[in-house]
Amino acid sequence: MDEEIKGKGVSRRDFLKGLGGGAIGTAVVSTGLLDTGKAEAYPTEATGTRRGKSVINLKVNGRGYRLEVEHRATLAELLRDQLGFTGTKIGCNRGECGACTVILNGRNIYSCSQLAVWMDGKEILTIEGLVKGEKLDPVQEAFIEHDGPQCGFCTSGQIMSGKALLLRQPNPTEAQVRRALSGNLCRCGNYNREVAAVLAAAKAR
Amino acid sequence: MAQKEFSVVGKRITRIDAYERVTGQAQYTGDIQLAGMLYARLLRSPHPHARVVSIDTSKAEKLAGVKAVIHHQNAQVPWASGGHTHRRYIFNNPVRFVGDAVAAVAATDRHIAEEALGLIEVKYEKLPHVLDPNEALKPGAPKISTDGNLSVGKGNFSAPIAEQWGDLEKGFKEADRIFEDTYISKHVNNAQLEPRASVAKWEGGKLTVWASTQGVSNARTDIAKDLGLPLSKVRVICKYMGAGFGNKNQAQDYDLMAAVLAKVTGQPVKVEFTREDDFIGMHGRWASEQHYKIGVKRDGTITAVELDAVTNVGAYRKQSGNLSGTDFYQIPNFKKVVKPVHTNTVVGANYRAPAYPQSVFGFASFLDQIAHEMGINPLEMFLKNRVRLYANKTPFTSNFLEECAVEGAKKVGWKEKWHKAGAAAGPKKHGIGMALGGYPFRPGLGAAAIRVNPDGTAHVLVGVTDIGTGAKTTMAIIAAEALGIPLNQIQLTNGDTDVTPYSVGESGSRTTPFTGPAVIAAAEDVRKLIFNVAAPQLKAKAEDLDLRDGKVFVKSNPSQSLPLGRAVARSGELIGRATTNPTFKGLAGKSFAAHFAEVEVDSRTGHVKITRYVAVHDSGTIINRLAAESQIKGGVVQGIGMALTEELLIDRFTAIPLNPSYRDAKVPTHLEVPEIEVVFIEHPDPYGPFGGKVVGEPPITPAVATVANAIFNATGKRIKELPITPDKILRAAQV
Numbered sequence: 019m020d021e022e023i024k025g026k027g028v029s030r031r032d033f034l035k036g037l038g039g040g041a042i043g044t045a046v047v048s049t050g051l052l053d054t055g056k057a058e059a060y061p062t063e064a065t066g067t068r069r070g071k072s073v074i075n076l077k078v079n080g081r082g083y084r085l086e087v088e089h090r091a092t093l094a095e096l097l098r099d100q101l102g103f104t105g106t107k108i109g110c111n112r113g114e115c116g117a118c119t120v121i122l123n124g125r126n127i128y129s130c131s132q133l134a135v136w137m138d139g140k141e142i143l144t145i146e147g148l149v150k151g152e153k154l155d156p157v158q159e160a161f162i163e164h165d166g167p168q169c170g171f172c173t174s175g176q177i178m179s180g181k182a183l184l185l186r187q188p189n190p191t192e193a194q195v196r197r198a199l200s201g202n203l204c205r206c207g208n209y210n211r212e213v214a215a216v217l218a219a220a221k222a223r
Numbered sequence: 224m225a226q227k228e229f230s231v232v233g234k235r236i237t238r239i240d241a242y243e244r245v246t247g248q249a250q251y252t253g254d255i256q257l258a259g260m261l262y263a264r265l266l267r268s269p270h271p272h273a274r275v276v277s278i279d280t281s282k283a284e285k286l287a288g289v290k291a292v293i294h295h296q297n298a299q300v301p302w303a304s305g306g307h308t309h310r311r312y313i314f315n316n317p318v319r320f321v322g323d324a325v326a327a328v329a330a331t332d333r334h335i336a337e338e339a340l341g342l343i344e345v346k347y348e349k350l351p352h353v354l355d356p357n358e359a360l361k362p363g364a365p366k367i368s369t370d371g372n373l374s375v376g377k378g379n380f381s382a383p384i385a386e387q388w389g390d391l392e393k394g395f396k397e398a399d400r401i402f403e404d405t406y407i408s409k410h411v412n413n414a415q416l417e418p419r420a421s422v423a424k425w426e427g428g429k430l431t432v433w434a435s436t437q438g439v440s441n442a443r444t445d446i447a448k449d450l451g452l453p454l455s456k457v458r459v460i461c462k463y464m465g466a467g468f469g470n471k472n473q474a475q476d477y478d479l480m481a482a483v484l485a486k487v488t489g490q491p492v493k494v495e496f497t498r499e500d501d502f503i504g505m506h507g508r509w510a511s512e513q514h515y516k517i518g519v520k521r522d523g524t525i526t527a528v529e530l531d532a533v534t535n536v537g538a539y540r541k542q543s544g545n546l547s548g549t550d551f552y553q554i555p556n557f558k559k560v561v562k563p564v565h566t567n568t569v570v571g572a573n574y575r576a577p578a579y580p581q582s583v584f585g586f587a588s589f590l591d592q593i594a595h596e597m598g599i600n601p602l603e604m605f606l607k608n609r610v611r612l613y614a615n616k617t618p619f620t621s622n623f624l625e626e627c628a629v630e631g632a633k634k635v636g637w638k639e640k641w642h643k644a645g646a647a648a649g650p651k652k653h654g655i656g657m658a659l660g661g662y663p664f665r666p667g668l669g670a671a672a673i674r675v676n677p678d679g680t681a682h683v684l685v686g687v688t689d690i691g692t693g694a695k696t697t698m699a700i701i702a703a704e705a706l707g708i709p710l711n712q713i714q715l716t717n718g719d720t721d722v723t724p725y726s727v728g729e730s731g732s733r734t735t736p737f738t739g740p741a742v743i744a745a746a747e748d749v750r751k752l753i754f755n756v757a758a759p760q761l762k763a764k765a766e767d768l769d770l771r772d773g774k775v776f777v778k779s780n781p782s783q784s785l786p787l788g789r790a791v792a793r794s795g796e797l798i799g800r801a802t803t804n805p806t807f808k809g810l811a812g813k814s815f816a817a818h819f820a821e822v823e824v825d826s827r828t829g830h831v832k833i834t835r836y837v838a839v840h841d842s843g844t845i846i847n848r849l850a851a852e853s854q855i856k857g858g859v860v861q862g863i864g865m866a867l868t869e870e871l872l873i874d875r876f877t878a879i880p881l882n883p884s885y886r887d888a889k890v891p892t893h894l895e896v897p898e899i900e901v902v903f904i905e906h907p908d909p910y911g912p913f914g915g916k917v918v919g920e921p922p923i924t925p926a927v928a929t930v931a932n933a934i935f936n937a938t939g940k941r942i943k944e945l946p947i948t949p950d951k952i953l954r955a956a957q958v
């Protein structure tokens with residue numbers, strides 16, 4: 019404490035470490051890569067000198083892409099910044115809100131908490147991919163009818179979690195819907211509407 | 224206005240922009256990508272109070288991709304709306320709370336910007352700090368503002384906030400019993416889902432800012448003022464925004480930072496906040512400590528209320544810091560002194576119905592407690608003391624608070640279900656509670672323009688943003704109703720200061736009462752033009768014509784008609800416009816509400832489950848039932864979070880916020896929220912557009928107290944400090 023009073027420089031990194039918060043991005047990156055056995059490709063702390071990139075092949079909304087991605091880029095960033103699928107939102111960037119929910123090989127995931135490089139050979143479905151030509155998905159239709167979006171920022175995520183549920187459980191109970199959507203926060207508090215919409219979509223099919 | 228048959232108003236209307244919102248097409252500020260755009264991130268103070276001795280940015284600037292670093296030495300731009308008592312800049316020295324902005328970096332991508340933050344070397348000289356508002360008021364406390372820590376500013380920002388009527392002494396003399404107690408509420412973050420972002424671009428001397436703002440007009444005014452630009456040189460655009468609940472009104476420091484960085488780099492810049500930035504750097508609801516003295520007659524009638532309170536507005540006074548929860552009660556003798564106090568904590572400012580839910584919690588909890596101690600049924604207590612005259616003298620434009628309470632009690636089954644507090648058997652205790660609330664309904668300045676196209680379709684131009692309330696849809700409904708054309712013939716453009724007329728900003732439940740009348744007046748204006756061109760075609764006088772369902776017809780003979788498209792086919796375009804500024808003469812406006820909740824409190828774990836929630840509202844005529852119900856539900860959910868779980872915890876020694884994230888701040892999820900039953904008591908208000916009052920803020924106001932009172936009814940123990948967490952419930956059970 020005392021020496022700090024005399025004016026010790028504190029970098030943001032120390033600060034964030036102290037808070038135990040915002041450095042999450044880095045933490046996810048390093049442990050994640052350890053899992054795929056490519057830890058050496060990425061420094062444990064971003065130094066600015068090693069911004070490695072890899073080429074991956076993936077399918078998004080039925081279309082194939084071959085892309086070079088930065089190792090530290092997340093799937094959410096890949097979708098939004100590189101491919102322009104901005105319907106996928108980032109609300110927290112740390113796996114807490116669900117705004118970034120997309121469907122990966124049939125299951126809903128937080129795209130902010132997946133590295134882009136892990137997507138090699140994977141198939142992603144985003145909110146944009148639910149629309150078939152002019153036709154909306156029944157979940158989207160139901161979200162319109164039941165006033166699903168207030169501000170709409172959580173809506174893509176709610177819809178994708180609802181869709182993923184209906185893919186594996188076409189006739190869910192209300193409790194199952196709530197549980198399936200429980201990883202998707204709505205600060206507008208429109209939970210009743212979102213649950214009603216998913217239940218209605220299940221009936222509509 | 225007499226209730227007439229409406230063609231669109233009052234129906235369940237899906238939002239006019241719902242398609243965009245469910246397909247991912249709606250473009251929010253963070254979605255904007257411009258050619259050559261840079262990304263910016265902020266460095267924040269780790270200290271609650273410190274002088275910035277030096278900032279060395281040389282290492283950061285050397286990092287490949289970094290284009291600019293700004294801080295208090297090279298970018299001393301005032302942020303006028305950021306503080307009203309002592310001057311606030313976009314970067315301040317000294318820094319006054321953990322999270323105060325120190326520098327911003329613009330780089331070619333966000334990761335580089337983030338990396339560069341770690342390379343900035345800042346030397347701080349720590350200053351003594353104070354976190355507790357009571358400590359801050361003591362002589363010798365570290366001074367946050369040069370004028371001291373009581374936040375004294377000009378006009379609306381004077382301090383202490385004092386209000387008084389009647390004769391307090393006489394009131395207390397008339398009382399059979401006098402009660403005194405203290406209730407405490409905590410800082411809660413607005414936590415809107417869209418993190419803050421701003422995109423700025425200069426073209427010649429003209430600045431365009433894509434802001435995530437609740438009000439494009441006031442954002443433009445503020446940005447122009449702070450940057451010393453004429454209004455014509457600033458354009459603010461906000462088409463979609465992911466909510467704010469009061470923390471995205473006015474211009475924000477990051478809008479100004481984006482503008483400055485774009486200027487110095489010559490490239491468009493997008494500033495992005497992290498979620499943590501949002502929790503620690505912006506603001507939440509001001510915390511409060513409310514000391515009440517209440518005098519009552521034997522039958523429970525209030526004779527006098529004295530409120531002495533401090534509120535914690537943090538390091539800067541952005542808004543009032545007031546407490547207004549006594550508004551819903553008839554108090555013949557009253558005195559209130561609220562002291563907004565500066566501390567070295569994150570700013571406490573507007574969050575949905577800023578001065579209400581925390582103070583309704585205090586007052587309605589205490590009233591419920593008094594009822595308990597005097598053996599009076601709370602429903603009777605609330606009904607008896609409900610407000611009839613604003614400030615004990617001014618009549619309301621309309622007031623159906625009584626009907627709200629009576630209807631709600633019937634619906635929830637109060638008579639059958641209410642029992643003495645703590646009387647329920649078994650480990651899972653049933654409880655039922657209620658409270659009254661509402662929010663001011665005020666008239667004011669609005670503007671609108673309506674263009675009628677030669678095919679009979681119409682284009683409505685309004686400055687309103689739509690922060691999730693459905694304001695665009697509301698305005699389109701009002702336009703359709705006032706014009707007399709079907710809703711699907713209306714296109715609406717909003718939120719662009721170069722294109723759309725002035726709007727007050729979507730805050731304080733002002734959109735419908737301010738801009739609604741302007742839309743009606745603009746419709747009347749263009750209807751006159753339509754009738755002028757239709758009159759010769761229908762061989763009638765303009766004043767004898769009417770327009771309904773897209774048809775112009777002669778009032779005395781409706782079969783003599785023309786489709787609007789034919790009537791105006793050769794007119795090029797007809798433009799109606801209006802700027803309106805209605806007032807209430809000698810009257811006060813308010814929307815009212817009575818809420819009821821049933822809970823189940825597990826006496827072994829302290830866990831609270833809300834099993835039923837009934838919200839009854841008097842908001843005059845409901846313009847759009849579907850969106851209005853959603854607003855009510857949403858306000859209640861936020862109130863539930865505030866009642867049960869939410870609080871920004873600040874470490875007492877380091878002043879560092881400990882839980883600046885969604886998970887740790889514990890905002891409610893799908894699992895905690897019951898079905899919220901919404902009832903509207905609908906009587907048109909004589910002063911509201913089509914009889915409508917306000918909807919957005921009222922629902923959060925009684926929700927916290929309602930849940931608190933239900934918990935009391937279950938446990939028989941009064942928790943006087945928010946949030947009412949399981950540990951507090953268990954501890955209270957032990958004494």
Ligand code: FES
Binds near residue numbers: 109116128
């Ligand atoms: S942005 Fe991915 S969970 Fe919040």
Ligand code: FES
Binds near residue numbers: 173
């Ligand atoms: S609609 Fe705004 S967060 Fe869900």
